[in-house]
Amino acid sequence: MNRYPLWKYLTVAIALVLGFIYTLPNFFGESPAVQVSSAKATIKVDDKARARVEETLKSAAIGHDGIVLDSVGVKARFKDTDTQLKAKDVLEKTFNPDAADPQYVVALNLLSASPQWLTSLHALPMYLGLDLRGGVHFLLQVDMKGALTKRLDATAGDLRTALRDKNIRHAGLSREGERLVVRFRDAETRDKARNAIADAQPDLQLGEQGEGSDLKLVATLKPEAQKKIGEFALKQNITTLHNRINELGVAEPVIQQQGADRIVVQLPGVQDTAKAKDILGRTATLEIRMVDDSPGGLDAALAGNAPFGTEVYNERGGQPLLVKKQVVLTGDRLTDAQPGFDNQTQEPAVHLTLDSAGARIFRDVTRESVGKRMAILLIEKGKGEVVTAPVIRTEIGGGRVQISGRMTTSEANDTALLLRAGSLAAPMDIVEERTIGPSLGAENIKKGFNSTLWGFAAIALFMVVYYRMFGLISGLALAANLLFLVALLSLLQATLTLPGIAAIALTLGMAIDANVLINERIREELRVGMPPQAAIAEGYERAFGTILDSNITTLIAGLALLLFGSGPVRGFAVVHCLGILTSIFSSIVVSRALVNLIYGRQKKLTTVAIGQIWKPGTSATVNAEK
Amino acid sequence: MEFFRIKNDIPFMRHALKFNVISLLTFLLAVFFLFAKGLHLSVEFTGGTLIEVRYEQAADLEKIRGALGKAGFTDYAVQNFGSSQDVMIRLPLKAEQKADQIGDQVMAALAAEAPGGSKQRVEFVGPQVGKELAENGAMALLVVIVGIVIYLAFRFEWRFSVSAVIANLHDVIIILGFFAAFQWEFSLSVLAAVLAVLGYSVNESVVVFDRVRETFKNVRGLTTPQVLDHAITSTISRTIITHGCTQLMVLSMLVFGGETLYYFSLALTIGICFGIYSSVLVASPLVMWLGVSREQFIAKQKKAIEGMTDDGACV
Numbered sequence: 001m002n003r004y005p006l007w008k009y010l011t012v013a014i015a016l017v018l019g020f021i022y023t024l025p026n027f028f029g030e031s032p033a034v035q036v037s038s039a040k041a042t043i044k045v046d047d048k049a050r051a052r053v054e055e056t057l058k059s060a061a062i063g064h065d066g067i068v069l070d071s072v073g074v075k076a077r078f079k080d081t082d083t084q085l086k087a088k089d090v091l092e093k094t095f096n097p098d099a100a101d102p103q104y105v106v107a108l109n110l111l112s113a114s115p116q117w118l119t120s121l122h123a124l125p126m127y128l129g130l131d132l133r134g135g136v137h138f139l140l141q142v143d144m145k146g147a148l149t150k151r152l153d154a155t156a157g158d159l160r161t162a163l164r165d166k167n168i169r170h171a172g173l174s175r176e177g178e179r180l181v182v183r184f185r186d187a188e189t190r191d192k193a194r195n196a197i198a199d200a201q202p203d204l205q206l207g208e209q210g211e212g213s214d215l216k217l218v219a220t221l222k223p224e225a226q227k228k229i230g231e232f233a234l235k236q237n238i239t240t241l242h243n244r245i246n247e248l249g250v251a252e253p254v255i256q257q258q259g260a261d262r263i264v265v266q267l268p269g270v271q272d273t274a275k276a277k278d279i280l281g282r283t284a285t286l287e288i289r290m291v292d293d294s295p296g297g298l299d300a301a302l303a304g305n306a307p308f309g310t311e312v313y314n315e316r317g318g319q320p321l322l323v324k325k326q327v328v329l330t331g332d333r334l335t336d337a338q339p340g341f342d343n344q345t346q347e348p349a350v351h352l353t354l355d356s357a358g359a360r361i362f363r364d365v366t367r368e369s370v371g372k373r374m375a376i377l378l379i380e381k382g383k384g385e386v387v388t389a390p391v392i393r394t395e396i397g398g399g400r401v402q403i404s405g406r407m408t409t410s411e412a413n414d415t416a417l418l419l420r421a422g423s424l425a426a427p428m429d430i431v432e433e434r435t436i437g438p439s440l441g442a443e444n445i446k447k448g449f450n451s452t453l454w455g456f457a458a459i460a461l462f463m464v465v466y467y468r469m470f471g472l473i474s475g476l477a478l479a480a481n482l483l484f485l486v487a488l489l490s491l492l493q494a495t496l497t498l499p500g501i502a503a504i505a506l507t508l509g510m511a512i513d514a515n516v517l518i519n520e521r522i523r524e525e526l527r528v529g530m531p532p533q534a535a536i537a538e539g540y541e542r543a544f545g546t547i548l549d550s551n552i553t554t555l556i557a558g559l560a561l562l563l564f565g566s567g568p569v570r571g572f573a574v575v576h577c578l579g580i581l582t583s584i585f586s587s588i589v590v591s592r593a594l595v596n597l598i599y600g601r602q603k604k605l606t607t608v609a610i611g612q613i614w615k616p617g618t619s620a621t622v623n624a625e626k
Numbered sequence: 627m628e629f630f631r632i633k634n635d636i637p638f639m640r641h642a643l644k645f646n647v648i649s650l651l652t653f654l655l656a657v658f659f660l661f662a663k664g665l666h667l668s669v670e671f672t673g674g675t676l677i678e679v680r681y682e683q684a685a686d687l688e689k690i691r692g693a694l695g696k697a698g699f700t701d702y703a704v705q706n707f708g709s710s711q712d713v714m715i716r717l718p719l720k721a722e723q724k725a726d727q728i729g730d731q732v733m734a735a736l737a738a739e740a741p742g743g744s745k746q747r748v749e750f751v752g753p754q755v756g757k758e759l760a761e762n763g764a765m766a767l768l769v770v771i772v773g774i775v776i777y778l779a780f781r782f783e784w785r786f787s788v789s790a791v792i793a794n795l796h797d798v799i800i801i802l803g804f805f806a807a808f809q810w811e812f813s814l815s816v817l818a819a820v821l822a823v824l825g826y827s828v829n830e831s832v833v834v835f836d837r838v839r840e841t842f843k844n845v846r847g848l849t850t851p852q853v854l855d856h857a858i859t860s861t862i863s864r865t866i867i868t869h870g871c872t873q874l875m876v877l878s879m880l881v882f883g884g885e886t887l888y889y890f891s892l893a894l895t896i897g898i899c900f901g902i903y904s905s906v907l908v909a910s911p912l913v914m915w916l917g918v919s920r921e922q923f924i925a926k927q928k929k930a931i932e933g934m935t936d937d938g939a940c941v
Contacts, residue, residue, distance in 0.1 A: 139755065273748070274730050431752030433729065440678075440746045447884040455878030459871045466867070499815050502879060502887055506894070509875030510826060513868040517833070520864040546836045549781060550829030556773040557825025561818060564766035566759065572818045 001537045002600035004593055012593045015585070016480060022487035025114035025125040031065065032084035033111040034091055035251050037073030039104050045073045049104075053091065060090045066116075072252070077111055084108060108269070109251035126490050129497035129571060132445050134438030135268040136276055140237075140428040142261045147233035147426035148178060148226060154335060154355040155201060156180055159219075161356040162200040168193045180204075180219040190215050230261065232336075233426040238263055241280065263428070273435055280428075286331025290365075291373035291389055292322040313377060315386045323375045323386070328365050333358025339412040342404045348412040349404035350388075359399025367395040376403075448501030455505050456482070459512055467519050469598070469609035474515035477591035481511050484582040489575065497571035507579030510554065514587035517543040523613050532608045536599060540592055547588065555580050630863040638858050639851035642911035649908050653796050656803020663806045668813035669749055671763075673756035675717040675728045678747040679736065684710040686740060693739030697731065708885040713743070719753055763817045770821055771795065774828050782835055783922060789912035790831040793904040794824055801896050805889075815890040823897030826872075830865065830905035837861050838913070842923040850919055854910045862906070869902050 036053055038045050050069045053076055057064055064087070065077040076091075078084040088106055095104040112125045130137050152175050159180065160173055170193060171183040182197075184190040194206055194217060203225035210216040221229070238255055241263065245253045254266035270276055292298075292310045301312045301322050312320050336353040354362055365374075375389040390403050460478065463471035485504060489496060522539030530538065558580060561573035599605055638645075669676040679685070687704050690713060694702045699717060707714035717728055729748040736743050751759075771791055778787030801820055805812050837857035841848070848856065876898065879891040 141752070141754070277727075429752070430750070431755045433748060433750035435729065435745065435748035437680075437744065437746040443884070444886065447882055447887070450882040451875075451879040451887065454882060455875035458874040458878060462871065462874065498886055499818060499890075502815070502883070502890055505875050505879055506822060506872075509872035512871045513829070516864050516868045516871065520861075520867070524860070546833055549832045549836065552777060553774055553828040553832060554822075554825040556777060557770045557821050557828075560766045560769040560773065561821050564762040564769065565814075565818065566762065569814050569818045572815070572822075576822065 002533055002596045004596050004600070008589070009593055009597075012590055015484070016590075019480070019483040019487040021118070021121065022123045022491050023483055025112050025118050025123050026486060026490060028112060028114040028118075028125070030110035030125070031077050031079075031113040032081045033075050033077045033109045034084060034088045035073050035075045035105075035107050035109040036091060036095060037105045037107070043103055045069070045104070050074045052094070056091055056094045057087060060087075062087050062090065073105075075109065075111055077113075105250075107251045122491070124490060124493060126486070126496045127493050128441075128445075129495045129500070130266055130268060130434065130441075131436050131498045131568075132441050132448075132496065133268050134436050134441035135266065136270045136273050137267075137432070137434040137436075138265040138276075138280065138430050139258070139432035140241075140263045140265060140280070141431045142234055142237055142263060143427045143429065144230045144233065144261050145178075147229055148221065149175070150426070151229050151335075152178065152180060152221065155204070155219075155221075158201065158356040159197060161360070162196055163193060166192075166196050168196060178220065182217040182219070183210075184215040184217065185213050187215060190217055193217060234261065234263065237426060237428060241265060245280075262431070269438070273433070277430070280430075286334060287327050287377045287384070288329040288362075289327055289375050289377060290324045290369065291375045292324055293373060294322075298322045313375070313384050313386045315389060321375060321386050321389060323377070328374070329354070329358055329361055333361070337416045339409070339416040342402065345404070347404050348407045348409045349402050350407075350412050350416045352401040352403065354399040354401065356399065359397065362399065362401065363395060363397040366392050370394060444498045445501075448498055448505075452501065452505040452508070456508060459509065463512070463515070467611045470515075470519050470522070470595070471611070473591050473594045473598075474512065474519065474587075476594060477515060477586045478508060478512055480590045481579075481583050481586035482508060484586060485575070485579050488578050488582060492578075494574055494578075495571060496575075497568060499568045499572035500575045503572045503575035503579065507576055507583060511579065511583035511587055513550065514543070514547045514583065515591060517546055518587075518591070519610060522608075523610055526608075526610070526613050532599070532605045536595060536608065540588070540595075544588065547584065551580050551584055629866070632859055632862070635852070635855040635859040636862075637851075637855055638907065639854050639911065639914060642851075642907075642914060645907040646911050649796060649904070652803075653799055656800045656806075659803045659807040660799070663809065665802065665806050665812045666809045667760075668811050669716065669751050669756075670814045671756050671760045671812070673719040673751050673753040675732075675751075676747075676749040677715040677717075677729055677732050677745065678707060679713045679715065679733075679743040680746050681711045681713065681743045683742070685713045685743070687713065689740040690715070690736060693735045694732065696739060697735035699732070699735075712746070712885075759814065763814075766817075766821060767798075767824075770824055774825075778828075778832070778835075782839065783918070785913055785916040785918050786831075786835045786838075789909045789916060790828055790835070790905075792912055793831060793909035794827050794901075796908055797827055797897055797900045797904050798824055800900050801893055804896050805893070810889055810892065813889065815887070816893045819890045819893035819897065823894060823901060827897065827901030827905055830869075830901055831909045833861055833864065834858060834905055834910060835913075838910075838918070839923060842920050850914055853920075854914060858906050858910060865902055865906065869898050873898050 036045065036049060047069065050067060053074050054067055057067075057076065062083060063079070064083075065079060067074060067076045069075075076087065078087055085108075088108060092106045095106055112119065114123065114125070156173060156175050159182070163170055163173075163182075168189060169185075170189070171185055173180065173182045175181075182193065184193065190208065194208075197204060197206060197217070197219065201219075203222055204219040205222045207218045207220075208216070209218055234257060238257065241255050242253075245255065245265070245267065250267045250270055252268055254264065256264045258264045265280065267276060292307065294307070297307050297310065298312070298320065300307060301310065302320060306312060306322065309325050310322050311325055313323050315321050333354050334352060335355050336351075338351050340349055340351050341347065342349045369392055371392065373389050373391050376387045377384045378387050388403055456478070460475035463474045463478075465471065467474065482504070485507065489500075494500075518539055521543045522535050525535035525538045526532065555577060558573055558577040561569055562577060565573050599608060679690075685706070687706070690704050691702070694704070694715070700720075701718050703716040705714055706712065715732060717732070729745075729750060733743075733745055774794075775787045775791050778790055798820055801823065802812075804810070805816065810816075834857055837860060838853060841853045841856050845853070845856070873895065876891045876894045879887050880895065883891060
């Protein structure tokens, strides 16, 4: 009766092997590495960059333990931190010849030191949280109200233009809080205006107020439009943050949306919070200027004497361009930039949307300069770069500008991104900050590891002393549980934090409950005189319902923590929930498989080693294991 | 080895009333401390700044306080943390200061007056975040309670689910009472511990209730208190061993886990001790007062027979 079919043994064996393989990378530790990734959206790190890294290291006679290219960038491994630092300097010089204008991020990183075959199985070590590796964590609150008022102010300008274009006379247009109020003297004008506004601005919800000669039209943003603006602002802020954080040279920054209006920024290894904050809060600006294409001007400028009122900027490809100093438009006037296609030629293009004032200026400028080139510059930290310099083909009105020609689809995407990323869509405030020193992180790992180790050892020792063979089996099942849990966490690449380690320890402490239940049941059945084989079967069967019940109640608590917890509590909850699932499998299936292997084959089993069993009513105790 | 050599069922229920009075008194004491002293909430809930600084030698707290005072900070708390070299500085939220820069300002002040310290950890929490964390914590507690009541009512009977939840809420209040009475810091991880304990000690009650149900079904001629006594007695060995094992692990965290896990494991320790007590000596008497009886289980079994009429006739 205590025999498993072959497939059950195989399932257990396969689970154990998989558990072992995916736990394995955690033991290899990490080796120092240097990571080269792109600092700009327009620069792609590809096989060429990989070859360049290899060549650079070769020519500098620095030995490496392998160079890999992944979605983040090129990573080169080194034997020790000295070599790593040397390599970083060399690579920095090669990839960023102009230190003031870095094209690539060359950052120190740690890579899993596990062998290649493990990595190719996606067996990676657990991802350590900030409290274990040290670094900075920021929670930024995006001021959605700010984004909405910014948008409303722009809309107010658009409405003024729209009404003027249609010759509708109003008695004043202003923004009052989160709504726009347009005043009219008579109802007829108001009706006309209402139609005009509804046509021009589908995002607005219109209502009528007032009476007599003081008539008002109140416009508010539709809820869905508000939502869209909010989402857009958040997305743009995240993009902007990405670009800026690249400059910090952080190997694996985490920039994520949290909730409807918050952004989490985690910078592992960064200790200089002041610099990090400075970069997060900085604003970049976008400028549109005219290109000076006068013959000889550029050569003169390169020779050192630029014509009056002009200066030289580099284009994306690296070519110099002579640009007038006078600014035609700034990024404030740009409301959106999206990649797309030219309506007629189907060429990739970038569509820009300007606000009404911007549109007017743009129309005037383009009318006067057909055939000339205009440059779109991104200026950050006082340094500018020409994003693109298209030729003006015709007068452009209406505030919708299309940049096309000689662009690939991905270039169009990148340009749109760059244009959007120039500035933050909405102001942000830091609402939570956590800095953990690197030594504290290492200490936390040690503490967590020690707690788990000694706790586990104590439990296993007790179980063996108290339940003998069955105690040993329980201990092995518990070890299997730990194996599965760590493997699962590594496989899911869940972030391990100190509370997470505490949850591992606690889960192990609670998981032993299932085996205690089983063992106690078996003893009980033996006590009433049942033969050993039957007692084992009965013990497992009867304990099953109880184990399931108790695990489900614990799981309810775990899930509630997962739903409502944030930060450290979430890390705890994830591990706790996964631990409950793995413990059901290991304490019931794995331990049963072991018991079956050991006892199930013996036909005439008279005793089992489950420790001394005391029977009431007799003065002597019966020793079940001879 | 066998720890528990119990010949007859221990008459727990004979003393049910006494236990319940003791529980009620502990509970009221805990409530009293909660109201009188209140919880010492961590920065995570109240908002504010927390800075941990490590010195090479034993830190001079007076000097640090002086440095902070000179730099214009008020209402700061400076204390040792774990060892004499580690110092923890707490600053409340202030409207007039630019909150996200306090960490750097404090370090600058310390560098001038009490040099040699290195920043180990800075935590800043804005007022809104703190409020949300507190609200979410309360919400999580509520969901756990409701979830457990529903599950137990579905799996057992309403009497069991109500008693289990009352018993375990009593645990939670007592843990909170301890934290209030001794003014231990109540942080997010302590909250996680409290919720974990809630799930854990409910499962303790489940084990006892499982036995109660089984005994009602299988053994005839026992009164309700006798059934409860039998259920508790036959599970007591498992109860003590399981909790002992869990406590071994928690103890290990208490000893090796350092300052960060200290209050977490302390909350678990209290929770585990009171968890045993409450599931055995609070939940079971409550079930009895609520009037559990053999008929409630037998009737269910009979209904399972197909084609049976209301009066129990069966063809």
